[in-house]
Amino acid sequence: MRKVYGDLNTTVEMVRRNTAPLNAHRLGLEKTPCIKKGTCGDCLQAECICNTIAITRRSMAKDRIVIFLIIEEVGL
Template identity: 40%
Template sequence: MDMVGNRVAPLALGPEHVVLFIGTNKIVKDTPEAFHRIKTIAAPLNAKRHTNFKIPCQTTSICHDCKSNQRICNSWVITEKSFPKHRIKIILINQELGY
């Protein structure tokens, strides 16, 4: 998830190799739980970093599906498989990293 898409676009189409360093706090049971985590943890915490933004999730810590032009959750990418095979590599780090 990203505001503009520049951080998620390379997953869908971009460099020959993509390496993701993922903390264990990002591991969830399924896609609905992932969306819930993003909307109640990751996005609000990320929004709070942008002190010049004025969006509802900064104060309520939950997504409001707002229509603000400062909304940070505009572009979503879901990757089910790596194509070509082995293009995307995940390095799982046994600690909580980021949001």
């Protein structure tokens, strides 16, 4: 599944709309609106999968983070 969509706002929206419901289902978070509706409900429930969004701009420790970009469809 593609994880980067142009700018940051578009990427976050696509993750909330597409990836979050799939992961919520995978993790058994059946009470969230994204499971019931199939898309992010912008909820504030305790088990909301979108409660934390972490963005790392850069690591202070050299070579601590490695990112692999896979330019093909590989699924979720």
